Amino acid sequence: MLRASILRARPALRPIAPAVRPQWRVAQRFYADEKKVDNTTIPNPAPSTSPPNPITPASDTIPASDLPKPPPAPETARPASTAQPSTTPPTGPGTASVAADPQLAKPKPKKRRFRRFLTYLVILSSLGYAGGVWYSLVSDNFHDFFTEYIPFGEDAVGYFEEREFRKRFPGRAGQPRLHPQITGENKVTIPGKSGLSSKIAQDGNTDLAIKGPHVSAVDAHSLQPAQETESSKVGSDKGVQEKRAEDGQKEKPTESTSHELLPKSTTNSELETGVPASTPAKPISQIDHLNVPEAGEPVVQDVVKIVNDIITAINADSSHGNKYDSALEKAKSDLGKVVSDINLLKESLQKSAEKEIKEAHSQFDSAAKELISRWEVQLHDQDAHWKEEYENERERLSKTYRDKLQAELDAAHQVYEQRLKNELLEQSIALQQKFASSVRDRVEAEREGRLGKLNELSSSVQELEKLTAEWNSVIERNLKTQHLVVAVEAVKSALENQLTPKPFITELAALKEIAADDPVVSAAIASINPVAYQRGIPNASQLIDRFRRVAQEVRKAALLPEDAGVASHIASLAMSKVLFKKSGLAIGQDVEAVLARTEVLLEEGDLDAAAREMNGLQGWAKVLSRDWLSEARRVLEVKQALDVIATEARLQSLLVD
Amino acid sequence: MADESPKPTTPVPRTSRPLSEALLNEKWDRCLSSFLIRSGLGLSFGVVFSVLLFKRRAWPAFIGLGFGAGRAWEECDNSFKRASASSTDGIRVIRP
Numbered sequence: 171m172l173r174a175s176i177l178r179a180r181p182a183l184r185p186i187a188p189a190v191r192p193q194w195r196v197a198q199r200f201y202a203d204e205k206k207v208d209n210t211t212i213p214n215p216a217p218s219t220s221p222p223n224p225i226t227p228a229s230d231t232i233p234a235s236d237l238p239k240p241p242p243a244p245e246t247a248r249p250a251s252t253a254q255p256s257t258t259p260p261t262g263p264g265t266a267s268v269a270a271d272p273q274l275a276k277p278k279p280k281k282r283r284f285r286r287f288l289t290y291l292v293i294l295s296s297l298g299y300a301g302g303v304w305y306s307l308v309s310d311n312f313h314d315f316f317t318e319y320i321p322f323g324e325d326a327v328g329y330f331e332e333r334e335f336r337k338r339f340p341g342r343a344g345q346p347r348l349h350p351q352i353t354g355e356n357k358v359t360i361p362g363k364s365g366l367s368s369k370i371a372q373d374g375n376t377d378l379a380i381k382g383p384h385v386s387a388v389d390a391h392s393l394q395p396a397q398e399t400e401s402s403k404v405g406s407d408k409g410v411q412e413k414r415a416e417d418g419q420k421e422k423p424t425e426s427t428s429h430e431l432l433p434k435s436t437t438n439s440e441l442e443t444g445v446p447a448s449t450p451a452k453p454i455s456q457i458d459h460l461n462v463p464e465a466g467e468p469v470v471q472d473v474v475k476i477v478n479d480i481i482t483a484i485n486a487d488s489s490h491g492n493k494y495d496s497a498l499e500k501a502k503s504d505l506g507k508v509v510s511d512i513n514l515l516k517e518s519l520q521k522s523a524e525k526e527i528k529e530a531h532s533q534f535d536s537a538a539k540e541l542i543s544r545w546e547v548q549l550h551d552q553d554a555h556w557k558e559e560y561e562n563e564r565e566r567l568s569k570t571y572r573d574k575l576q577a578e579l580d581a582a583h584q585v586y587e588q589r590l591k592n593e594l595l596e597q598s599i600a601l602q603q604k605f606a607s608s609v610r611d612r613v614e615a616e617r618e619g620r621l622g623k624l625n626e627l628s629s630s631v632q633e634l635e636k637l638t639a640e641w642n643s644v645i646e647r648n649l650k651t652q653h654l655v656v657a658v659e660a661v662k663s664a665l666e667n668q669l670t671p672k673p674f675i676t677e678l679a680a681l682k683e684i685a686a687d688d689p690v691v692s693a694a695i696a697s698i699n700p701v702a703y704q705r706g707i708p709n710a711s712q713l714i715d716r717f718r719r720v721a722q723e724v725r726k727a728a729l730l731p732e733d734a735g736v737a738s739h740i741a742s743l744a745m746s747k748v749l750f751k752k753s754g755l756a757i758g759q760d761v762e763a764v765l766a767r768t769e770v771l772l773e774e775g776d777l778d779a780a781a782r783e784m785n786g787l788q789g790w791a792k793v794l795s796r797d798w799l800s801e802a803r804r805v806l807e808v809k810q811a812l813d814v815i816a817t818e819a820r821l822q823s824l825l826v827d
Numbered sequence: 828m829a830d831e832s833p834k835p836t837t838p839v840p841r842t843s844r845p846l847s848e849a850l851l852n853e854k855w856d857r858c859l860s861s862f863l864i865r866s867g868l869g870l871s872f873g874v875v876f877s878v879l880l881f882k883r884r885a886w887p888a889f890i891g892l893g894f895g896a897g898r899a900w901e902e903c904d905n906s907f908k909r910a911s912a913s914s915t916d917g918i919r920v921i922r923p
Contacts, residue, residue, distance in 0.1 A: 723849070726851065734907060736903045793850065794850060796847040
């Protein structure tokens with residue numbers, strides 16, 4: 171993708187930055203080179219002429235460039251070729267040499283037009299070729315097309331690639347990359363038949379379906395022997411048959427019952443085959459030969475019967491004449507002989523058998539005796555063994571039983587002992603308990619006696635305590651009242667002996683604490699305005715002093731009407747200066763009289779009456795004396811409360827007794 | 828008893844209110860100061876007006892002085908009148 175985009179952009183870049191171009195191309199070619207070389211090399215090897223080809227463009231370039239230019243040499247070609255990129259000049263001549271050859275033959279007939287046409291053609295073809303080469307360097311697809319279908323295209327493209335490669339890797343400039351194509355070294359040709367080649371299976375014999383060494387190794391070996399055995403079997407069979415026939419003829423009497431009848435039948439069949447040929451000629455029928463006396467054995471009887479059958483057959487067939495007579499006779503005599511042999515053999519066998527039987531009897535007897543003796547010995551052994559085992563077993567059992575018994579006895583003994591111990595323990599515990607209870611009873615009884623006395627003592631002590639407590643309470647109350655009186659006195663003295671109003675909150679708190687649960691005292695204290703004990707109250711002299719100051723001010727406003735303005739105020743102020751002062755207990759309700767009375771009362775110490783007098787003032791006079799009045803009231807409250815507390819304390823002290 | 832104990836601890840607000848006997852004096856002080864200031868202001872206004880508008884006549888200055896003194900008087904008078912009655916400052920008045 172990236173490469174394609176770069177390639178697209180390249181033609182535009184070319185005129186602008188020619189110095190950059192080779193780098194771009196090198197980078198591009200570097201990736202595409204390997205593939206292209208492989209592609210190009212594959213078609214090449216087939217023609218052997220390819221090696222010289224690369225040389226021709228290289229060698230041709232110089233003369234070819236010279237060649238085409240002189241003949242047409244139009245001015246138009248020059249600029250076109252020069253306008254072409256730097257890659258074109260070497261290729262253009264190369265193609266021109268190729269293209270010029272066939273077309274140079276034509277220009278002869280027509281002079282001017284044809285020459286022009288030729289020049290154009292050459293120029294166009296050279297341009298096309300150059301363009302093809304350039305585009306093949308750009309596009310991989312076109313490279314493939316160009317190298318494959320355009321003559322000498324591959325060489326040209328290869329040359330340029332080589333040049334670029336050299337430019338890019340100057341170190342490796344010595345050995346050209348595409349040397350097999352360009353330098354024309356001898357090619358290594360690989361013969362067509364070398365290496366692996368596919369071949370069609372030729373004949374069915376080699377087919378795998380057929381048995382061969384590849385199927386199994388056993389068959390290959392067994393095949394020939396099997397054939398041989400087959401052939402040998404046939405031969406041997408024949409031999410056997412002959413042999414058996416001979417045997418059947420010779421050794422009939424020796425045959426036992428275990429022998430198969432087959433060989434005999436074969437012999438008989440052979441006899442048959444042999445006999446029928448001769449018998450039919452015999453005109454006279456033979457009488458049956460019976461070997462009754464000797465034919466005790468069934469085999470012999472069978473043989474006789476067969477022979478008789480043959481004879482009857484021969485007799486039946488009259489065509490053969492008496493050809494087989496002699497043979498039959500001989501056979502009969504042989505048979506007789508065989509029978510006699512058999513009898514003889516039988517006898518000998520019987521004898522030997524009897525002998526053997528006797529021997530066997532004796533052997534058996536001895537063996538039996540031996541067996542019996544051995545048996546007895548064995549029995550004895552076994553008996554002894556069993557007895558021993560029995561003894562052992564009995565001993566073992568008795569031992570185990572004894573052990574068990576012993577163990578049980580031990581257990582029982584232990585249990586019994588344990589029980590005894592337990593009983594003993596129980597008894598001891600009971601005794602101890604009884605002892606303890608008796609001791610406790612004794613102790614209790616003793617204690618009861620003592621405790622009675624102690625209770626009396628304690629009761630008396632308690633009475634005493636009560637008495638003392640009562641006295642204590644009396645004393646306490648006394649003390650309390652004393653304290654109360656003292657506290658009240660302390661408060662009073664504090665109020666009297668002060669230069670400026672001081673808070674007497676601590677004294678009051680002490681008083682309250684002393685009279686902890688006295689409702690009268692607490693009520694009296696509660697009646698005092700908090701401002702009084704927080705800020706303190708003035709004593710009598712201070713109160714009188716302040717009254718005098720207040721009286722001056724009040725006198726100034728003595729003549730003011732109800733709703734006085736500035737003018738009336740000024741008038742009152744002026745007139746009050748010239749007013750006559752009253753003194754003593756003046757009569758009247760005017761301000762001056764009231765002031766005089768109040769002063770007298772204060773001097774007498776009747777604060778209550780003085781306050782009452784001042785309270786009777788009206789208007790501005792009252793407003794001006796308001797503070798003094800409230801102060802006087804507070805002092806009165808405190809005094810009253812203190813009086814109450816003092817009386818209460820006196821009362822308490824009186825109540826004690 | 829127990830309910831009495833917190834009572835003493837309750838703080839009594841220390842009033843910055845002047846003593847009742849000094850009430851009138853204070854009013855007088857205030858009246859005098861306001862009289863001076865207002866009459867002075869009126870006089871200065873009058874002087875300015877006389878200089879600017881009335882060709883330096885004397886009467887605008889006197890008129891200004893009179894205005895200032897009158898204002899001060901009125902104010903003082905009002906304060907005295909109101910003070911005699913119990914002050915209603917901060918008391919809500921419910922109209923019928």
